[in-house]
Amino acid sequence: MNIIKNKEIYSTVKITENIIDYCVDIDDSGIFHLVSISSLGDLKYCIYRDNKWDCRCLTKYNAKSYKFKNLKLFIVNNKIHILIAISNIIHSNLWTLKHHYWNNESWVNKKVCDIISEKYDLPFHSDIDPYHNIHIVFKSLYDKKYQIYYCKYNTTYNTWSMPIRVSHISQDNSHPFIFCDSKNGTHITWSGFYNNNLEIFYLHNTKINSSKNYWSEIKRLSNEGSNSTHPFIFQDGNNLKVLWKQNNSYFSNTINLLDNTYSQPEKIQSNYNLKLFPISIIGNNYKSWTQLKMPISYGLQINYEFFIIGLDVILPKNNSTNTYNSTEICVCKNLSKESPKNEDKEMLSIDSQLQKSTDILEDIKNKQDIVNKLLNDINKQLEINEWKMNEIIQLLSTLHINIQNTNNHFWTKLKNLLK
Numbered sequence: 164m165n166i167i168k169n170k171e172i173y174s175t176v177k178i179t180e181n182i183i184d185y186c187v188d189i190d191d192s193g194i195f196h197l198v199s200i201s202s203l204g205d206l207k208y209c210i211y212r213d214n215k216w217d218c219r220c221l222t223k224y225n226a227k228s229y230k231f232k233n234l235k236l237f238i239v240n241n242k243i244h245i246l247i248a249i250s251n252i253i254h255s256n257l258w259t260l261k262h263h264y265w266n267n268e269s270w271v272n273k274k275v276c277d278i279i280s281e282k283y284d285l286p287f288h289s290d291i292d293p294y295h296n297i298h299i300v301f302k303s304l305y306d307k308k309y310q311i312y313y314c315k316y317n318t319t320y321n322t323w324s325m326p327i328r329v330s331h332i333s334q335d336n337s338h339p340f341i342f343c344d345s346k347n348g349t350h351i352t353w354s355g356f357y358n359n360n361l362e363i364f365y366l367h368n369t370k371i372n373s374s375k376n377y378w379s380e381i382k383r384l385s386n387e388g389s390n391s392t393h394p395f396i397f398q399d400g401n402n403l404k405v406l407w408k409q410n411n412s413y414f415s416n417t418i419n420l421l422d423n424t425y426s427q428p429e430k431i432q433s434n435y436n437l438k439l440f441p442i443s444i445i446g447n448n449y450k451s452w453t454q455l456k457m458p459i460s461y462g463l464q465i466n467y468e469f470f471i472i473g474l475d476v477i478l479p480k481n482n483s484t485n486t487y488n489s490t491e492i493c494v495c496k497n498l499s500k501e502s503p504k505n506e507d508k509e510m511l512s513i514d515s516q517l518q519k520s521t522d523i524l525e526d527i528k529n530k531q532d533i534v535n536k537l538l539n540d541i542n543k544q545l546e547i548n549e550w551k552m553n554e555i556i557q558l559l560s561t562l563h564i565n566i567q568n569t570n571n572h573f574w575t576k577l578k579n580l581l582k
Contacts, residue, residue: 248286
């Protein structure tokens, strides 16, 4: 890991190796926490204390039998929450979401839910609200179409809610993203098929502490026929920005959290000849911004300086320079094992799944049809088995009645003989 300060590498340290995925967070005392999963199946938790990393292995999974994706870490009130999706290599589309957490006394491991996803998908997205509840969204197969589901972890009662569907059941959906704002609202966005095109959809809930689900009506943010994918959200003060990829460009829609008004979709000006990578910001400060929440966005890192799309007005050319606030904390991580390493391979930088093209999506959709056919065949066989089982039960019941009648008849004859 490289720590950059004043456009220079302040320190470099090798924390662990053979890593498949990792996540970083910072607690209220400003201490770094890191969780990682290795190619050997070791789930490690590390904390940076006294100028050194202290690591321990939480559990060891069988790396020969399982795949791992989307490691997430949340540190709140001295409690540690780790989310990870695990899939058996035999059933690679079936993922189990696991929740490891430290309750100030011991480590606990719970299953949250099962998810039927696709090869290139991140199995889930997550965020945490101001009350320290964890919210997740995921896409899963239902009635031959992929739907978007939501569930919530209540930190007060230490329980997960049952997943509920939030998308239109009539269409295929993908790329869900969830965001919790600073004003106690939860926002979900995703891409879905609408009139044979991929469009961006959005809904929100302004009562996150309620036991009921107060979700708004689903709203389409993108223009019809725009072919839009991979939306994500960040907050700048009282404004929420929903960004998405549209063909080879990025577009955004601004939502005012005070009066719930929406802007029209607008193209983000950028130098699209330069390769962008996702950037996550921990904390609220970035350059002159002081009320920012950005779990993920896109940008550039040039000469150890960051430029983020949707915030920096014009992304620089290769020879451009700029300044930024040295107190910012910017964590970038590589989610794609297949992407080529760049020259800053020690940097926590990525080319994530959000860069996948719609061509891959179509390829996945073709494979989905094969999976759907297999699932339909399985369902039909289950129905046949259920019918046969009911028939056997009915025959057994009839046999039981006949045996009972036969016994009664026998004893009646025996009594008559003895009279």
